[in-house]
Amino acid sequence: MIRLITLGLGGEGYLNFMGNEFGHPEWIDFPRGAQHLPNGKIVPGNNNSFDKCRRRFDLGDANYLRYHGLQEFDQAMQHLEETYCFMTSEHQYISRKDEGDRVIVFERGNLVFVFNFHWSKSYSDYRVGCLKPGKYKIVLDSDEKLFGGFNRIDHTAEYFTTDGWFDDRPHSFLLYAPCRTVVSMLSLRDPQRLILILIYIWC
Template sequence: MIFKASSLLKIIKLITFTTSGGAYLNFMGNEFAHPKRVEFPMSSNEYSFHLACRQWELLDKGVHKHIFNFDKDIMSLDENERVTSRGSLNVHHCDDTNMVISFTRGPFLFVFNFNPEVPYQLYRVGVDEAGEYQLILNTDETKYGGRGELKSSQYMKKTSDRRADGCRNSLELALASRSAQVYKLVRILRI
């Protein structure tokens, strides 16, 4: 249950972050930082902070550590690549049946598999620009509490000239269930 909730939380955070206009709010809230009850200082507890303290040591283990690592990497991704300032996004794939959404923003391709049970070995999504796309963020990595199902040979993908989603080119990607991936166009191919 924790794995499923953590997986969903990561893809919701990523889709919120990448579709926003650069605004993103992240905080260590009561739902994670207080495994016990929360009681803020007030007259009934003599203004005690005893139950109002965040438990920062939770970030050193388990699901809290994995989500914290993911949050840090999202922030680093935007700091290094300026994802949220790369123009408007272009949603070109929204498959309700398979529960997959894909869009581009500048040289980045974002693919979200919201299906809780079905992984896809060769899922085709369209891209306008022909070239090589490198995986730069994957919510299914073990450091984020995922299963790590992607193999190293799947980190670089080359487009085919097969049309998909109204785009001239496409990629065939492996998508773990309830996961998201960010690819960056690293080499443009002119045909």
Template sequence: ARRQWNLQEHPDLRYKQLYNFGAAMVQMANDEKIVGSLPAQQLNMDEDNKAVIFERNNLIFAFNFSPTNSVPDYRFKVPVPGKYKIILNSDKGEFGGHDRIDDEMTYPTVALFGEHFLSVYLPSRVAIVLKKV
């Protein structure tokens, strides 16, 4: 296939935002050495909310595939307790998102029944990556 890299420069199209997200995603993968890490471990599969969460190389990847259902206070089990911070957020305006998530927040885990849980706002059609700080 022939790629048309000039489309990202067209002001009426959203290819620039897609390019920005792709560049940020590759940069994060390189910085966190994801490619050479162990395989991912599934943490949560929620068919009702269309959410998938997994851990790879001490990063938490959370995806909400629902076109309409945003979930405030979405709680899921994590393997390591502590505070987590968003390092990649597909909802940023520069990526074509709606800026519904504050990237400056930290998310502390909560211990329930001997296990550790994290609670985040997971808007519709969003992917976030969290890292323990």
């Protein structure tokens, strides 16, 4: 969730190094021997150890570790950006920052992101404000089994907006927001999707 909110709100770039990636040790320390200073003092080395200067990318291939789910989610969220190009969109709007519910909702590009950071509360029929009317679908769900989640969200469910202002947005829809999850929703009125459909029909 921290990775996706960084990708979603962190600007036009995402640094997948020195913190966002998994598999590196607590700190980076390249092999070095003791250093003798001109004043006679000695700066101790690390016995030329490689222990803190390597990556454990193999951890992502171990299905029994949580690193596997993290690796899959990292790929999925980068694929989300490649597909919908939301990081370079001029449309950005944070509609909800609810300290009590621990929920953050924002729009970026043609997507609506719903984060539930609460450690134990899941919300049924949680109302989410949005700009575009019509039907929405889930395009990314952190609770999928592939990512180490519990599959609590039904991806076959259809989400339709109702008119009326909510969180300073002209429309809204209801969804289930399990604790410690994020979902990304796409409006099916998305012009990018219509272009892809027209290309498919033309071909």
